[in-house]
Amino acid sequence: MSGAAEERMRAWVYLSRMAEGPCAALSALIESVGVEEAARAVEGSALPAALDRLVEKRATVSRRKCVDQDLAWIGRLGGRVVTPDDAEWPAWRMLGLNQLDPTQDEGAAVPLALWVRGQRSLLECAERAVAVVGTRCSTGYGNHATGEIAGELAARGWTVVSGAAFGIDGMAHRAALGAGGTTVAVLACGPDRPYPVQHDRLLAEIVENGVVVTEYPPGTPARKHQFLARNRLIAALADGVVVVEAGLRSGARNTVKWSRRLGRPAMAVPGPVTSAVSVGCHRMIREGEAYMVTCADDVLDEAGPLRLSLPGVVPPDPEENLGGDEAAVYAALPSVGARLPRSLAEAAGVSMGSVRAALSGLEIAGLVVCDENGWSRSAAGRRGSGVV
Incomplete structure (x- = not known):
């Protein structure tokens, strides 16, 4: 890496630490003056009023020290930081977030950097991907449906993206791994923090066979608002979102919102009419927020490429x-x-x-x-x- 490239990388790392999540005002500053100048503005005292909240944090740590610590930290984890300057950055996946109006929702901002652990390239993993999410309190029916759909998608070469939570998320990851496929776990905390802690071994297996990714720098604990921000990345990294079991007030529905705003299909699996954990899915289907799907074929009909046959062509046996x-x-x-x-x-x-x-x-x-x-x-x- 050249000296200029390293300086830009260090600027992204510094700003990622200062923001710790989506920050529309900081993204706008970077767009206006460039990442290095924006880092100098944060380090100094030339910040716009919208970024005043960064002043206190900036004053507690030196730029060089915090960048050195974060790079050493991710290095000890065997991971890496991926910035918008890197070939591994999923630029075309992030285009949708670029099109959204951050003045309406600050959470729409593009990540400043992605902290990645795993043997696979994030860009390659996101080439053909479907997000499978749902309730943490899944039922046997929901686990079975998730296993069938996620396992089939993975067996067909599609990456399964989810949030590594209990319930449907964890089942989606396990099904993809069980089928010998690839899966991506998007965290709402630092890359060093398995969340939930009971999924430590699952996340370790994902690191070996896929990718664990987060926009939060090492050491960042999981906070409630970060899960909502995390959902936009789950939606952004996939060709569509499938919800298997969701209550009336569900974080999975927030992921569907992001999927729709990004112009990607949202899908929901119906459940028993007596099941409280399927009420959210039924409402999304009834109100036109999501297409009803029951199997991997249904999912690929909505999220997969157009499958057109050529007239008059008789294939060989x-x-x-x-x-x-x-x-x-x-x-x-x-x-x-x-x-x-x-x-x-x-x-x-x-x-x-x-x-x-x-x-x-x-x-x-x-x-x-x-x-x-x-x-x-x-x-x-x-x-x-x-x-x-």
């Missing part, structure tokens, strides 16, 4: 080229009727993750379909097998 797990899973499907993934895993003698990956490939090839009864051979597949 893909069944002849099957091999490995795909061949075993396809052979385990009955000629008539359907089977669930767990039954297929037992019949084919392969793992659940391999089954989901194989089904994804078979579906793309047009050989299988999925409905409420499970997976079955498509009409084209049955014809190829001599079954009419």
Whole structure:
């Protein structure tokens, strides 16, 4: 890193520490004078009135000392700081936040820096991603629905983004990891603080197989207002947001608000009409705030790329080229009727993750379909097998 680049990086780190979260006025100052000049203004005494709240904090620590401490801290964690100048910065994901009016909601500001832990590139993880969030007090039904949807998305190569909380969030991360996929945990505290502490091992596993990210510098404790700010990043890093179980007053609904403001689809999974933890989902569906989804296919219909077929093109018969797990899973499907993934895993003698990956490939090839009864051979597949 050149001397000029290092100075800019240190300016971003310093301002991230001073702001500790979204700060529309500071973002506006950076946009106006540049990050280095803004850092000098904060360090000195030339601050606009809107930034007076930074004066007291600035006076308690020197710029060099706080930057050195934070860089050493994230280094000891095996992490890194990612700034808007870095190739790993998910710039196109942040464009939506840039379009929002921070005078209406200061929380709409773009992060000044992202503190990242994990083996994967944040930019690559956010390339194809869906956020799966919901209540902390999830039911068995909600956990099952989350596992099916998040696991299927991960098996198809989509990153699952969530907030690492109890309940639906934790289940979404575990399902993605269980399917051998990638997941991103967005924290509302410093990267050194597992929150909740009971998810210490889960977050460690995410670091090994995905990314843990936060806009809060090391040492920052979790505070109530930070969770609402965190929700905008969950929405910003994904192509859409899925809510599985949400009460009438739910933080997940706040994530849906951000998703809609960013122009991305919001989706909700219906639950039993007697369930208090599904009231929020039902209201969002009824009032048009979210599309109703029940499976990964529904989610990808809303959040995935347009799937257009070319008229007059007859594809080759893909069944002849099957091999490995795909061949075993396809052979385990009955000629008539359907089977669930767990039954297929037992019949084919392969793992659940391999089954989901194989089904994804078979579906793309047009050989299988999925409905409420499970997976079955498509009409084209049955014809190829001599079954009419």
